[in-house]
Amino acid sequence: MGETREDPVVDLRLDRAHSARIYDWFLGGRTNFAADREAAGRVLAVFPSAGEAARMNRAFLHRAARHLAREGLTQFLDIGTGIPTSPNLHETVQEVVPSARVVYTDNDPIVLAHAAALLRGRPEGRTAYVEADVTDPGSVLRAPELLATLDLGRPVALTLNALLHFITDDGRDRAHAVVERLKAALPSGSALVVTHGTSDFSPLAAGRIMDIYARAGTPLQLRSKAEFHRFFDGWKLVEPGITLAHRWRPDEPAERSRPTPAEAVCYAAIAFKP
Numbered sequence: 492m493g494e495t496r497e498d499p500v501v502d503l504r505l506d507r508a509h510s511a512r513i514y515d516w517f518l519g520g521r522t523n524f525a526a527d528r529e530a531a532g533r534v535l536a537v538f539p540s541a542g543e544a545a546r547m548n549r550a551f552l553h554r555a556a557r558h559l560a561r562e563g564l565t566q567f568l569d570i571g572t573g574i575p576t577s578p579n580l581h582e583t584v585q586e587v588v589p590s591a592r593v594v595y596t597d598n599d600p601i602v603l604a605h606a607a608a609l610l611r612g613r614p615e616g617r618t619a620y621v622e623a624d625v626t627d628p629g630s631v632l633r634a635p636e637l638l639a640t641l642d643l644g645r646p647v648a649l650t651l652n653a654l655l656h657f658i659t660d661d662g663r664d665r666a667h668a669v670v671e672r673l674k675a676a677l678p679s680g681s682a683l684v685v686t687h688g689t690s691d692f693s694p695l696a697a698g699r700i701m702d703i704y705a706r707a708g709t710p711l712q713l714r715s716k717a718e719f720h721r722f723f724d725g726w727k728l729v730e731p732g733i734t735l736a737h738r739w740r741p742d743e744p745a746e747r748s749r750p751t752p753a754e755a756v757c758y759a760a761i762a763f764k765p
Contacts, residue, residue, distance in 0.1 A: 508707040510657065511601050515574045517545035522574045522605065530707050537699040540754035544736075545653075547750075548686050549576070551736040551759050552652050553583050555684045558729075558740065558761070560587035564648045564682060566641045570596045570625050570673075571654030575605050580650065581612045589615040594637050598624040625651075626658060626665065628672040646680035646764075649673060653757070655722070656688045659712040666712070670722050679764050685722050686736055686759045688713045692752040719758045726762035733760045 508530035512523040516531045523531075534541045556567070565588050569580050572595040581593035595609045595618070606620040619640040623630040631637065641647060651670070658666040674683065690697030690713040701711045720733055731739065735752060736759040 509601060510704060510707070510709040511573050511599055513707075514545055514653070515576065517542045518549060518576050520574060520576055522601075530703060533703050534700055537703075538693070538696045538756075540750055541700075543750060544755055544757055547737040547755060548653055548757050548759075551686060551739055552580065552650065552684070553578065554740055554742065555650070555759075555761055556580055556583040556648075557587055559648045559682050559684070560584040560591060562682075564646060565591045566645060566647045567591065567593045567650065568596070568631075568637070568641060568647050569593065569650045569652070570631060571651060571657075572597045572602055572609065572620075573599075573653075574602060575609050579609055581609065581616070581618045585613040585616050589613040592617045592640050594619045594621060594640050596621040596623050596625070596631050596634075596637075598622060625654065625669055628669055628676075631673070632676050643676060644678060646682070647677050648682040648684065649677060650684040652684070652686050653688070655685065656711050656713055657709060659710050666714075667721055671724075674726070674764065677764060681764045683723060683726055683762050683764075684760075685719070686757055687719050687722075689715060689719065689756055689758050691715055693754075693756055696753075697756065713756075716758060719760070723760060723762040726764050729761040729763065733758055735759065 506526055508526045512527035513531050516523040516527055567580060567584055584591045584593065603622055609620055610618050612618040617640055619636040621631060621634040621636045623634055625631060655666045658669060660666060697713050701713065704711045716733060735755045736757045737755055739759045
């Protein structure tokens with residue numbers, strides 16, 4: 492009689508706050524628990540616009556995805572996917588290009604537990620999920636699921652949405668090294684989409700937020716505009732260049748003026764590889 496293979500039991504540590512579930516709560520999702528809501532409440536106490544900032548970040552991703560799909564990009568690699576929140580990236584791009592192919596990547600068992608929601612796309616297109624760690628870019632780029640879905644010889648849109656501030660440098664400039672490795676693997680015509688938290692406008696509140704996340708077991712490293720700009724070295728920025736997330740080609744012109752920079756705290760940009 493053959494052995495029955497059982498999936499390993501994953502401890503989701505629901506008694507401790509988790510960055511993905513905190514973000515889910517800010518977005519109005521349901522995949523969060525008491526510890527996450529408590530931590531989110533502490534963030535809101537020092538930064539009341541945290542929920543709005545998260546929603547603006549998500550809205551930027553949708554605008555960026557539609558823009559790139561309209562520019563002819565048909566392959567998307569989303570690293571640091573987080574808990575699925577509809578509309579997901581593939582839903583957005585496949586509305587423009589039904590045959591678009593999307594690969595999601597995360598190393599979090601919480602995301603893996605919900606990954607099936609990421610695989611329901613248009614029949615003309617294709618979606619896949621890769622469990623891999625962005626701090627080991629090779630594990631992402633060599634993943635069989637990625638290689639079966641994307642052609643890395645053709646342009647790819649790489650999205651790193653609210654991810655890189657969770658990669659602390661530890662004196663080794665790790666985040667920039669990771670991005671450079673990923674950029675080098677993509678051909679001319681590829682695009683890079685990044686959003687990233689900053690303390691440039693609200694240093695006191697930012698310091699308190701970093702402390703809250705550190706106590707939850709997820710250290711943050713917020714970066715300056717100059718540090719953010721380095722992620723795009725060698726690539727051509729799309730107008731309006733580096734700006735706050737809600738000011739990157741808003742759907743309504745009035746959205747440029749609200750909220751204030753101190754309330755937004757998230758840089759965003761898109762660039763193409765020459």
